[in-house]
Each structure stands twice: as structure tokens, then as C-alpha cells.
Amino acid sequence: MPPAVPDDDVLTSRGMGSGVAGSGTGRILLIACGALAREILDLKRANGWDHLDLQCLPANLHLWPDRITEAVEVAVKAHREEYSQIFVVYADCGTGGLLAARCAELGVEMVAGPHCYSFFEGNEAFAARSEEEFTAFYLTDFLVRQFDAFVWKPMGLDRHPELRDMIFGNYEKLVYQAQTDDPALDAKAQDCAARLGLAYERRFTGYGDLAGALARLG
Amino acid sequence: MADDDEIILSELPDDELVLQMHDDLYDGLKDEIEEGTRILLDRGWTPYDVLTQALVAGMKIVGDDFRDGILFVPEVLLSANAMKTGMTILKPLLAETGAPRMGKMVIGTVKGDIHDIGKNLVAMMMEGAGFEVLDLGINNSVEKYLDALAAEQPDILGMSALLTTTMPYMKVVIDTLKEKGMREDYIVLVGGAPLNEEFGKAIGADAYCRDAAVAVETAKQLVARRHNQLNA
Numbered sequence: 001m002p003p004a005v006p007d008d009d010v011l012t013s014r015g016m017g018s019g020v021a022g023s024g025t026g027r028i029l030l031i032a033c034g035a036l037a038r039e040i041l042d043l044k045r046a047n048g049w050d051h052l053d054l055q056c057l058p059a060n061l062h063l064w065p066d067r068i069t070e071a072v073e074v075a076v077k078a079h080r081e082e083y084s085q086i087f088v089v090y091a092d093c094g095t096g097g098l099l100a101a102r103c104a105e106l107g108v109e110m111v112a113g114p115h116c117y118s119f120f121e122g123n124e125a126f127a128a129r130s131e132e133e134f135t136a137f138y139l140t141d142f143l144v145r146q147f148d149a150f151v152w153k154p155m156g157l158d159r160h161p162e163l164r165d166m167i168f169g170n171y172e173k174l175v176y177q178a179q180t181d182d183p184a185l186d187a188k189a190q191d192c193a194a195r196l197g198l199a200y201e202r203r204f205t206g207y208g209d210l211a212g213a214l215a216r217l218g
Numbered sequence: 219m220a221d222d223d224e225i226i227l228s229e230l231p232d233d234e235l236v237l238q239m240h241d242d243l244y245d246g247l248k249d250e251i252e253e254g255t256r257i258l259l260d261r262g263w264t265p266y267d268v269l270t271q272a273l274v275a276g277m278k279i280v281g282d283d284f285r286d287g288i289l290f291v292p293e294v295l296l297s298a299n300a301m302k303t304g305m306t307i308l309k310p311l312l313a314e315t316g317a318p319r320m321g322k323m324v325i326g327t328v329k330g331d332i333h334d335i336g337k338n339l340v341a342m343m344m345e346g347a348g349f350e351v352l353d354l355g356i357n358n359s360v361e362k363y364l365d366a367l368a369a370e371q372p373d374i375l376g377m378s379a380l381l382t383t384t385m386p387y388m389k390v391v392i393d394t395l396k397e398k399g400m401r402e403d404y405i406v407l408v409g410g411a412p413l414n415e416e417f418g419k420a421i422g423a424d425a426y427c428r429d430a431a432v433a434v435e436t437a438k439q440l441v442a443r444r445h446n447q448l449n450a
Contacts, residue, residue: 036382065411065412083383084282092382092412094382094411094412095382095412096382096385096412096413096414096417097382097417098414114381114382115382118383122415130330130383131330133330134330134332134384135332155291156289156292156293156295156296157291157292158290159292160292160295160296163292163295163296166295166299166335167291167295167335170332170333170356171332171335218247
């Protein structure tokens, strides 16, 4: 039976242990951001990747990117004896190259790219578009579902809506990078754009480079 | 009629009023900061003393608590807005009264990056510390930086970036300064969330500044050192 996906709130604040998603029988452990749990589990299921176990760190580490590198290191060290290989399913994610350097020191590989917006769209395509699209604010499926936890509340807009234009005034549009076709998420993403005072665009990306990165493992 | 617990700013002695302004700044209370600033000026305080003792000292507490994870971005923005209210009153007066000038800075967010919260805080705190600041805003190409440096002849160039993808552009600017033989003419300070000390060193900046308070202290030290070297 495929492992159940934990609640988004749990993935945001607590993450997910490897026992939940993979039964500990795989040869390779994926240490991933909680924001990618559903997508990775879906890929595992669709491709029959039983050799991959998944552990997710709390997605809200992204609110303090300087904590990501250490959290990943702790997780790698805690599990490296149990697995023949560990793969880190984070991009740079605002660590300014520190995560890549630490992964190299630890001898583990990670996903290429600056962040999930880039690898979902495909790193090459995202880079090619970035010169014209640097005024876009991106949301993924997970971030649409967790918009209040990741954007609205941390930016204080629930308490001080007057800060909106100070924080988002330089953005022009919200791009919803859809990993799935879900009309409800599309509607919610449109509402997120309206709340931020931004134009809206939905762009289907699927899993982009993530699928290829995981397919290459083992 | 005023509530029994309500604090009447105009009834507080100077020392208590200044401490109250620190609290009000911490709580982002614009109206109270405007009132406190006017009261101190009416009592004969110099604009410079109001700025440094009431506003900058209060903002230092905000900065320290932000650094320590006690305050977060929204609260800092509210405090900055309150400080801006006081600065708006003081700025023209500071120019008239010839407050001490620490130096001049050109600052801007690099090309391809529209994030300016941190950069705006640095610009405001630098002004509060007595620096003249020309803020180039967001999305600045190397040409825009060079034009501003030529026109303004500042002591300091400040560059900011929030994105991993845009922070390498700082090196493009520094390398261009080197190519043109201008690198030693300016102190180059860099900052932004994904940056770190190693990155600052690697690209050839004079210093990486973790936050606005560090930027001010670093700027003061490096300007003083440069001044001493020139006079040696």
C-alpha cells in the first residue's frame, strides 16, 4: 500500500520521518524539503521506485534559509549508516551556495538549480526566462495550499495589511507553477494574486527537472 | 478626557520621553514618533541629538532583536516606517544645522533583483548615522552603478541582492571597477539574505554586512580607516 501523505500543516512545521514514506526498505534515502513530499511520493508511486525512501524536513525552514544547511547535515549524518546512498532533494534554496558546499563535504548529491521554482519549470527554461520575468512572484501547488503559512502570516499581512505594497510593490504578477491540473488550486492561486494586488498567470510545469533527477538514482 | 493609563508624551521629562520613543519605535507607532520628535525639538534639542538619541538608538534595539530572532520582517518594517516619520521632520533641519557628515554612499539592488526591504533599511540607518545616501533603487546594471559613482564620488558603494541567481552580479560590478582601475576609489559593502562572509571575500568586496546595524558600524570603521590612510 502506498504511504499516506502527511497533512500539509505537518509537512510545513514538522516534516516527515522516513518510516512514514518508504518503510525503510529502500537502498537510497531522499532527504527532501517538506514542500516536495507529495510530488516525490507521486513520482515514486507512478514509477515504482521502491528503492527510494523519503524523509522530509519541515518546509518552513525556508522562512529561515540559514538553518537549512545544518538541518540537512544533521539528517544526512543520522541516516548515512542505514543507506547505500543519500540524495538531498533541495536546490540552493537561499543558502548562497552553503548547502552545495556542505553536501560536497558530506559526499552526497543534491538537486541542481537555485530553487524549486526553477527546477519545476526546468532549470534551463527558468534561467532563459529570468531576465524578462524577475518581477514575478512564484507559487507551487504546495505554496498555494500553504499560502497563509508561508506568505501571508510570516509577512505580517494578517496583522498589518498596510505593509503589502511595501513588501510586494515591486512585483508585477504572480505565476502559479502548477504541478497538477487542479481547478481548485487554480482558483486559490488566483485569489492569492488578488490578495497581493498582482496580475495572475497559471503555468503548468509538472515535475520538471525533479523527475529526471530522481530517475537517475540507482 | 485622557485615560488614567494613557501616557502623555508632552508631560514626560526628556530622559523618559526618549525611552518612551524607543518603545514607540519598537512598536512601530508613527504618530507617537512624530509627536515625540516635535516635542524634543520644541524643548530645544538639536535635530542631531533627536536623531541619534531618540531614533537611531531606538532603531538599534529593533535591529538587535531582529538579528536575535525576536522581531521579524513585518515588525521591523513598521519600526522603519515610524523612524521615517521622524526623519522626514529632521532631515531639512539637519541640513540647516550642519550636523556632522560621516561620508557618502551610493546604494542599490543589483540587476535582475527587485527586493529592496533590506537595502531600504540600510539606506535609512546610514542616513541616521550621518551618511549622505543616494539610493539607486532596484534592478541596477553595472552602467547605472558606474554613472552614479562618477556623478556622486561617494566613499562607499553598497550592493544588495536577495536571490542566489542575482548575487553573482555583484562580482560583475566589482570586476568592472577593477578593469577600469577604480576599485580602490571606493569602499564596497555587500549584503542580502543569501550572502555570507565567504562570498563577500570571494567577489572582492571590502565587507559583507549581515544587517543594517552591521553595515553602519562597518561603514564608519572603513571610512575612518580610509581617512587615516589618506592623511598618513
